[in-house]
Amino acid sequence: MSSAMSKRLEGKTILITGASSGIGKSTALEFARTSPKSLKLILTARRIDALKSLAEEIKSEVGDGVQCLPAQVDMSKPSEIVSFVSNLPAEFKDIDVLVNNAGMVRGVAKSPEIDPEDINVMFATNVTGLITMTQEVMKGMSKHGESGQGDIIMIGSIAGREGYPGGSIYCATKAAVRTFTDALRKELIATRIRVIEIDPGQVETEFSLVRFGGDKAKADAVYKGVEPLTPDDIAEVVVFTAGRRENVVIADSLIFPNHQAAATVMHRKS
Template sequence: MVAINTQTILITGASSGIGAACANTFARENPRLILAARRLEKLEQKAWELNKLHGAEVHLLQLDVCDRLAVESAINSLPEEWSEIDILVNNAGLSRGLDKLYEGDFQDWEEMIDTNIKGLLYLTRYIVPGMVKRGHGHIINIGSIAGHQTYPGGNVYCATKAAVKAISEGLKQDLLGTPIRVTSVDPGMVETEFSEVRFHGDTEKAKKVYQGLQPLTADDVADVVFFCATRPNHVNINEVILMPVDQASATLVNRQL
């Protein structure tokens, strides 16, 4: 297992859900953690928790990954001791709505495309050159079963996650000949704020998504991310698809109501 206690890890979307769970899991090994998200108050609370529980070194970035210039500034302005990022966890992402494509909301489309695709690209573009220069690094993209199987109403969201799959595969090919690793972790149903965001804060509607079944937790996904990150340097986990036992595909689930 690769030791990560001397490494610097940047996690986007770290204020909640899978990103926060990844921060918890990695913090146990005492690496340097850079946590990025838009909600600074939540980041500050998370940093306080990690420091209290694990004595973790944490650097915070209030950052909207959709803003390319802000991403460029944030990465270029990192203090010297935090500037050499060893592991990038591209977790920031969201879904909006379940409308039919021909009835879709343009703003929802823009938000998903800007966050799920462009945001991931921006972080990757500004961080990976340093990895290549130093001859060390690992990019872990949080994809989705939606990138493998389209489902009704998922049109644009599924397209963005299919893009993450293609970007991960393409990046792995582009980095061939370097020691840089690329992984895509693609979960099925995970109970986080995901559905609340999708339904614009409608908590009752969000709860029904997971009703009658046991979904994955954010910690389940974080465990897989940690496993991928700690394999021996010559081992690259290209892609992991994980789903709850109660789910067989993007559209087929077992509910006991």
């Protein structure tokens, strides 16, 4: 017997950015497992081989009820995003749920020693890319019914709520996402488009590995003495928000592991 959430999600088309790993990959799997009878997943990232592998994994686990469209998209390039959305196959054009998950961080430098290229790529990916994707997808959502319908789900961060040393640029990008999301929710108040923000605390993904330029020892040290959240923990919340009754908006969520109370306040076991 299908759950109420499964039935609400049936037949929907869901676009997930940054789906090749981490929270994005887990979110795709969680959607497929929750509503395996009739679902369309558009999976985007820069690593197309990883997306194709994910599509095969979903098919082998849940069968043919979930259709997957893997697509290589670089979120730091607005023109690429516009072209991608406008050229979606007809059967995938009618997007019901956008999960803006793609994001990245580089380095731990403090001002005035932050590399300008790091600044540019973080803002291009985390802010400009996210806004561009949102606007392009919204053009389709606005045609749903009299006032438009759909879900825009932003994966933010505790970093968007409080800045911390060595993370000023990343924090600034996530604060921009948070402010954009808040304004967007108010702009769309007369529509049936739900605007949802989910802000994770510490989650163990490739995030730290990218931040430290592939230095695994440094990345592993971030999680020493703690039990961080997993991508699956956040994916379950994403799917839960999308699976609510239309009149229910989980507008704003902050999710910590048990040892964390703020961006830099954590209890580490010796």
